[in-house]
Amino acid sequence: MSEYPVQIxxxxxxxxxxxxxxxxxxxxxxxDFIRPDELGAVVTKxxxxxxRAGNSVPRLQETPAGLLNSIGLQNVGIEAxxxxxxxxxxxxxxxxxxxxxxETMEEYARMAALLADHPSIRAVEVNLGCPNVDTGxxxxxxxxxxxxxxxxxxxxxxxxxxxAIKLTPNVTDIVHLARGAEQGGADAVVAINTVVGMDxxxxxxxxxxxxVRAGLSGPAIFPIALLKVWEIAGAVRIPVxxxxxxxxxxxxxxxxxxxxxxxxxxxLLFSRPTLLAxxxxxxxxxxxxxxxxxxxxxxxxxAGALEVGDPASAILG
Numbered sequence: 001m002s003e004y005p006v007q008i009x010x011x012x013x014x015x016x017x018x019x020x021x022x023x024x025x026x027x028x029x030x031x032d033f034i035r036p037d038e039l040g041a042v043v044t045k046x047x048x049x050x051x052r053a054g055n056s057v058p059r060l061q062e063t064p065a066g067l068l069n070s071i072g073l074q075n076v077g078i079e080a081x082x083x084x085x086x087x088x089x090x091x092x093x094x095x096x097x098x099x100x101x102x103e104t105m106e107e108y109a110r111m112a113a114l115l116a117d118h119p120s121i122r123a124v125e126v127n128l129g130c131p132n133v134d135t136g137x138x139x140x141x142x143x144x145x146x147x148x149x150x151x152x153x154x155x156x157x158x159x160x161x162x163x164a165i166k167l168t169p170n171v172t173d174i175v176h177l178a179r180g181a182e183q184g185g186a187d188a189v190v191a192i193n194t195v196v197g198m199d200x201x202x203x204x205x206x207x208x209x210x211x212v213r214a215g216l217s218g219p220a221i222f223p224i225a226l227l228k229v230w231e232i233a234g235a236v237r238i239p240v241x242x243x244x245x246x247x248x249x250x251x252x253x254x255x256x257x258x259x260x261x262x263x264x265x266x267x268l269l270f271s272r273p274t275l276l277a278x279x280x281x282x283x284x285x286x287x288x289x290x291x292x293x294x295x296x297x298x299x300x301x302x303a304g305a306l307e308v309g310d311p312a313s314a315i316l317g
Contacts, residue, residue: 004294006040006262008239009187011122011162013040013095013262016295017252017279020243020266021046021099021125021166022071026081027089033273036094043264044085046099046127049107051077056210061199066218066245067267068199070209073101073127078111082118090120099166101127105153112157123161126154129168129193141168141193144180151184164241166190169221169228178232178240188239188261191228195221218267221245226258233259234302246275249282256283256298 003015018041024030027042036042054074061068076085078100089096098121102108108126115121128150129141141147147165155163165181167174169192178189194215199208208214225244233240239261246252247268255263268275283295292298 003040004296006239006296008123008164008241008261009162010160011187013122015040015280016260016262017276018043018097018241018262018264019269020264021127022069023266023269026085027094027096028092030269030273031092034269034276036089036092038276039094040262041095041097041123042089043097043099043125044081044089045075046073046101047075047078047081047111048073048101049078049111051075051080058208061208061214063197063199063216063218063220066216066220067270068197068209068214068216069194070211070214072211078114082114086118086120096121097123097125097162097164099125099127100154105149108150108153109157112154115161116158121161123164123187124154124158125164125166125190126150127166127193129166129170141177142171144176147177147180148184151181151186155185155187162187164188164190166193166243167228167232168193169224169244170196174228175231175235178236182236182238186238188241189232189236190241190243190264191232192221192225192244195224217244219245219247222247222251226254229255229260230258233299246279249279249286252279252283253286253295253298256295257300259299261296 006013006016019039021043022045026044027036052073052075055070055072059070100111151165163186165186167177181189194217196213197216198213201208222245229240229242241262242255242260243264246265252263265275
């Protein structure tokens with residue numbers, strides 16, 4: 001089965017199937033089910049300048065078609081990550097795509113400088129718009145000028161690594177943010193972060209989460225993510241990495257048709273760690289049946305026909 005290599009900025013990946021941040025730990029938690037080298041990249045659990053304890057429990061609540069989470073970016077902090085977590089992932093054959101979050105430009109600059117000293121880090125994802133923290137969060141992520149400034153601060157210190165900006169969907173116009181990332185020098189944008197929601201505990205007669213709002217992920221948000229990827233891919237020249245609600249190979253095929261360069265598998269891995277194998281096999285079968293050599297040849301034009309490859313009628317069968 002072909003691995004379908006992809007290029008994002010200065011970084012080349014063996015295949016376009018990545019693990020999403022927050023759903024694969026630091027890269028080894030799933031090793032009994034998925035070898036890290038089976039993924040094009042492991043987008044690690046977001047790290048911050050200092051360790052974070054995260055939010056109080058409860059932190060998770062299942063929904064009929066997804067998962068609400070209020071983790072609060074619990075993590076070991078960037079220095080402990082680089083000291084204790086990075087090397088084991090690399091030794092296991094994983095490709096680190098390190099997710100970071102900070103509250104100030106100075107913190108972003110310091111984190112990027114620390115990452116620059118580690119050549120095994122192929123790429124960095126800047127996690128903007130996490131709805132589960134009191135500082136930063138959607139505030140900066142909703143302002144294109146802030147997105148541009150943050151992007152430039154990180155990219156200036158990591159010129160030889162791929163820098164991807166993860167965008168929030170909790171805005172009126174996500175394309176505006178994507179353009180801000182592109183103007184700041186981003187090599188890619190990641191769409192989408194979780195959708196804000198809440199739940200109520202009817203027994204205790206209070207909101208389920210202490211912070212009230214939480215981030216919704218899983219199949220429920222797939223149609224939202226698909227639209228945002230379509231909109232962004234038609235508006236910027238840099239790659240779009242799609243994430244949000246993937247539950248099957250068909251979902252991945254739709255993301256590629258919408259213009260994605262790569263995809264991230266997330267919430268469904270918790271209940272179905274076989275998802276990666278299913279996606280790889282399903283996409284390969286779909287391409288082979290249409291004599292196409294790469295998922296990127298599935299991309300649709302804005303008119304809805306294939307940009308490259310067979311006519312749309314042949315592709316869609």
